Amino acid sequence: MILITGATGGLGSALAKLYSEESPVLLSGRSEAKLAALAQTLSGDVTTSVADLMDENQIVQLLDTLPETPKMIFHCAGSGCFGPIETQSAKSLTQLVENNLTSTMLFLKALVSRYQNQPVTVAVVMSTAAQVAKANESTYCAVKWGVRGLLESLRIELKGKPMKLVGVYPGGMATEFWVTSGTDMDTSSFMTGEEAATMLKQAMPSTKHGYVSDITINRQ
Amino acid sequence: MILITGATGGLGSALAKLYSEESPVLLSGRSEAKLAALAQTLSGDVTTSVADLMDENQIVQLLDTLPETPKMIFHCAGSGCFGPIETQSAKSLTQLVENNLTSTMLFLKALVSRYQNQPVTVAVVMSTAAQVAKANESTYCAVKWGVRGLLESLRIELKGKPMKLVGVYPGGMATEFWVTSGTDMDTSSFMTGEEAATMLKQAMPSTKHGYVSDITINRQ
Amino acid sequence: MILITGATGGLGSALAKLYSEESPVLLSGRSEAKLAALAQTLSGDVTTSVADLMDENQIVQLLDTLPETPKMIFHCAGSGCFGPIETQSAKSLTQLVENNLTSTMLFLKALVSRYQNQPVTVAVVMSTAAQVAKANESTYCAVKWGVRGLLESLRIELKGKPMKLVGVYPGGMATEFWVTSGTDMDTSSFMTGEEAATMLKQAMPSTKHGYVSDITINRQ
Amino acid sequence: MILITGATGGLGSALAKLYSEESPVLLSGRSEAKLAALAQTLSGDVTTSVADLMDENQIVQLLDTLPETPKMIFHCAGSGCFGPIETQSAKSLTQLVENNLTSTMLFLKALVSRYQNQPVTVAVVMSTAAQVAKANESTYCAVKWGVRGLLESLRIELKGKPMKLVGVYPGGMATEFWVTSGTDMDTSSFMTGEEAATMLKQAMPSTKHGYVSDITINRQ
Numbered sequence: 029m030i031l032i033t034g035a036t037g038g039l040g041s042a043l044a045k046l047y048s049e050e051s052p053v054l055l056s057g058r059s060e061a062k063l064a065a066l067a068q069t070l071s072g073d074v075t076t077s078v079a080d081l082m083d084e085n086q087i088v089q090l091l092d093t094l095p096e097t098p099k100m101i102f103h104c105a106g107s108g109c110f111g112p113i114e115t116q117s118a119k120s121l122t123q124l125v126e127n128n129l130t131s132t133m134l135f136l137k138a139l140v141s142r143y144q145n146q147p148v149t150v151a152v153v154m155s156t157a158a159q160v161a162k163a164n165e166s167t168y169c170a171v172k173w174g175v176r177g178l179l180e181s182l183r184i185e186l187k188g189k190p191m192k193l194v195g196v197y198p199g200g201m202a203t204e205f206w207v208t209s210g211t212d213m214d215t216s217s218f219m220t221g222e223e224a225a226t227m228l229k230q231a232m233p234s235t236k237h238g239y240v241s242d243i244t245i246n247r248q
Numbered sequence: 249m250i251l252i253t254g255a256t257g258g259l260g261s262a263l264a265k266l267y268s269e270e271s272p273v274l275l276s277g278r279s280e281a282k283l284a285a286l287a288q289t290l291s292g293d294v295t296t297s298v299a300d301l302m303d304e305n306q307i308v309q310l311l312d313t314l315p316e317t318p319k320m321i322f323h324c325a326g327s328g329c330f331g332p333i334e335t336q337s338a339k340s341l342t343q344l345v346e347n348n349l350t351s352t353m354l355f356l357k358a359l360v361s362r363y364q365n366q367p368v369t370v371a372v373v374m375s376t377a378a379q380v381a382k383a384n385e386s387t388y389c390a391v392k393w394g395v396r397g398l399l400e401s402l403r404i405e406l407k408g409k410p411m412k413l414v415g416v417y418p419g420g421m422a423t424e425f426w427v428t429s430g431t432d433m434d435t436s437s438f439m440t441g442e443e444a445a446t447m448l449k450q451a452m453p454s455t456k457h458g459y460v461s462d463i464t465i466n467r468q
Numbered sequence: 469m470i471l472i473t474g475a476t477g478g479l480g481s482a483l484a485k486l487y488s489e490e491s492p493v494l495l496s497g498r499s500e501a502k503l504a505a506l507a508q509t510l511s512g513d514v515t516t517s518v519a520d521l522m523d524e525n526q527i528v529q530l531l532d533t534l535p536e537t538p539k540m541i542f543h544c545a546g547s548g549c550f551g552p553i554e555t556q557s558a559k560s561l562t563q564l565v566e567n568n569l570t571s572t573m574l575f576l577k578a579l580v581s582r583y584q585n586q587p588v589t590v591a592v593v594m595s596t597a598a599q600v601a602k603a604n605e606s607t608y609c610a611v612k613w614g615v616r617g618l619l620e621s622l623r624i625e626l627k628g629k630p631m632k633l634v635g636v637y638p639g640g641m642a643t644e645f646w647v648t649s650g651t652d653m654d655t656s657s658f659m660t661g662e663e664a665a666t667m668l669k670q671a672m673p674s675t676k677h678g679y680v681s682d683i684t685i686n687r688q
Numbered sequence: 689m690i691l692i693t694g695a696t697g698g699l700g701s702a703l704a705k706l707y708s709e710e711s712p713v714l715l716s717g718r719s720e721a722k723l724a725a726l727a728q729t730l731s732g733d734v735t736t737s738v739a740d741l742m743d744e745n746q747i748v749q750l751l752d753t754l755p756e757t758p759k760m761i762f763h764c765a766g767s768g769c770f771g772p773i774e775t776q777s778a779k780s781l782t783q784l785v786e787n788n789l790t791s792t793m794l795f796l797k798a799l800v801s802r803y804q805n806q807p808v809t810v811a812v813v814m815s816t817a818a819q820v821a822k823a824n825e826s827t828y829c830a831v832k833w834g835v836r837g838l839l840e841s842l843r844i845e846l847k848g849k850p851m852k853l854v855g856v857y858p859g860g861m862a863t864e865f866w867v868t869s870g871t872d873m874d875t876s877s878f879m880t881g882e883e884a885a886t887m888l889k890q891a892m893p894s895t896k897h898g899y900v901s902d903i904t905i906n907r908q
Contacts, residue, residue, distance in 0.1 A: 113402060118304045122350055125353070140334050161400035166398050169400070174393050177378075178393075185332055187383075199681075227671070227674070227675060227678060231671035234688070237657060237663055238659030240685055241686040248630075446895055451887070454908070456883065457908050467897050467898050553793070558744045561790065565789060577773045580773055606845060614833050615830065
């Protein structure tokens with residue numbers, strides 16, 4: 029069983045397509061309509077579950093939906109907000125923080141509580157914006173650096189436990205993400221969500237004593 | 249004129265004391281009672297202004313209170329929340345994010361909008377938790393890494409402008425911060441807020457072509 | 469064609485085995501005897517070439533040996549030196565720096581000169597010691613941080629060019645590396661060089677617009 | 689007593705001037721002539737000692753010259769080498785590594801051996817090139833990242849001991865460094881070595897429980 033959050037956008041939906049071809053998947057997002065539309069395009073054992081990860085009760089319900097302990101969880105939920113900081117509204121900043129950092133805290137808190145002693149791999153999808161500072165992405169970098177600090181610290185808390193955290197850092201994807209975030213960037217040479225998903229999926233299989241703990245995927 | 253946020257706690261109040269001896273200061277915090285009590289202990293040209301930095305209007309009012317462009321701003325506001333992530337409530341996580349990251353975004357947004365073309369030095373007080381990952385401080389590290397990502401990105405946006413951002417990273421201070429955050433740590437060998445303030449203040453004077461852009465202060 | 473340096477040890481020989489099953493490979497190392505012994509165990513189109521990467525002429529000769537532009541180059545050459553710094557001899561420190569940092573500078577200089585305008589992927593194998601500081605590995609961390617700084621800077625120089633640099637960060641492998649470096653560590657739960665090579669190889673295939681630029685492989 | 693290595697150049701000679709006004713200083717460098725010329729310009733208790741830090745015996749002799757345990761040591765020795773990597777000769781790369789990384793390993797090894805249980809503060813002068821990657825400074829960044837990895841690791845080895853390591857990261861100084869390294873940069877807006885030395889010196893005094901462990905000094 030594989031759980032994917034943020035399954036209706038970019039990398040999430042591409043992962044949903046790839047994994048649903050070989051495993052039962054539970055797809056989550058905030059929009060019931062988008063989840064239904066996505067499920068329509070997929071065959072295989074596909075379940076959907078609407079959840080707002082800012083609400084702890086909805087996180088509990090989402091995890092209760094799982095018929096078994098998931099082998100892998102891809103946490104793709106997130107949103108963007110770009111431009112010079114003085115052009116960003118208080119409302120959009122607050123939502124950016126909630127959508128990316130606070131919700132990830134609540135989601136990882138629930139996963140750690142429930143699964144820390146089980147062999148569950150949790151891939152947390154961030155961005156190359158979590159690794160460097162960027163002009164006109166100051167608040168987006170802020171929340172992604174925040175998620176990275178959370179991930180790196182939780183790894184130390186989980187040391188020696190079977191639950192594993194994988195940091196995923198994609199850069200420069202051409203997804204609707206850029207459209208909805210209001211930027212005007214030419215994304216024609218960017219990699220697609222499908223390409224990033226393909227590379228992420230092929231890198232995920234672990235061995236008896238090892239696993240890929242961090243992976244950065246960039247455009248050519 | 250020097251503006252200090254989070255002036256009623258730890259490093260903030262120690263900076264208030266030191267700078268009020270030689271310059272007009274405007275002290276800000278969320279508690280009117282604490283600000284009044286602090287002002288009682290200080291002589292010199294001391295003004296206080298209550299402001300909740302999660303509210304953009306209150307940030308505007310705070311800055312409007314200033315009779316002139318401040319030469320230096322020390323942004324000390326922040327709060328702590330510690331322990332394994334599964335022991336932290338959703339409410340405390342949400343407040344942690346707001347008190348440290350979202351409010352800093354809103355405050356720096358206002359400062360950049362208003363002062364980017366003036367010689368204002370803004371010292372953003374974080375913590376050594378912004379530089380490394382730590383077990384049992386996962387969410388605190390997350391918000392501090394977030395502030396650091398914000399600061400580093402804004403620096404690039406401000407390149408060539410007279411407004412300067414200074415990153416301040418104190419570690420291991422013995423302030424009431426640790427008491428109110430519910431930890432049970434022996435802080436007898438920690439440095440005091442006064443010590444950290446003394447070292448920070450002595451490092452701040454800039455020269456014609458240079459300034460201290462980042463400073464980490466640790467206990468011996 | 470695939471070129472592997474440091475092919476006689478740990479990860480290098482495991483990569484040699486895996487890639488020689490499907491592609492012509494050129495294996496390089498400093499020991500002719502070890503290279504010959506390794507080649508004996510492999511079938512397929514295997515060539516060996518002795519080269520000391522501290523000698524620019526030998527680097528030129530090594531690259532001249534290649535019958536065509538290599539598609540991928542795995543730079544695995546390196547050595548270890550551990551323990552508190554005061555226990556390490558001047559000679560072993562000097563060799564550590566040469567074996568890991570200076571030789572990598574010379575090798576990457578030659579690769580950039582020759583291949584920067586061709587679609588060559590160069591995977592530079594470092595260690596998790598390039599990402600964090602570690603007691604009793606101070607000089608090893610130093611040289612690995614150095615290689616990382618080189619790689620990250622060269623990436624900026626190569627921006628927009630078809631030559632790609634991949635950062636590989638394995639941690640905790642059970643190879644003869646630990647024996648020859650004189651440590652006394654229990655490596656029974658470490659991953660083998662074969663495991664790390666398997667995960668690295670499966671992560672390497674790129675897509676039209678994207679590639680894995682950095683990968684960290686840890687033991688479970 | 690204060691010991692300064694690399695005392696004949698840039699920041700080193702500016703520190704020599706400032707500290708010699710108030711404390712006995714021992715100044716070291718590789719050029720006897722330059723040391724003598726520098727000493728001529730200084731009053732106070734000034735001693736000079738020629739030492740090549742690539743030679744362990746000369747390091748021992750240098751430290752034996754000290755009449756007492758030094759309170760502070762400023763390790764300023766280093767050199768530069770810039771431009772695209774393919775334009776740098778093998779000889780200049782090798783010297784760059786020796787002058788910056790290998791010699792610092794040997795020097796810090798000697799200091800740790802001799803002083804780890806004494807209250808000695810060792811300020812290791814690097815560069816902002818130790819903190820970020822830069823095009824056309826790939827090998828310079830490499831050696832500076834290396835020194836930083838060494839420093840950060842030794843700090844963990846020294847944890848709880850009275851010897852302290854301070855990381856100093858100056859950026860954009862207008863010293864003869866740039867002339868001798870063959871770059872053609874306009875340094876008129878850069879800060880002078882005197883400015884950087886002034887800011888570093890004013891930041892160095894520690895308190896009972898605390899000290900400045902890292903300081904970055906940038907041009908305005």
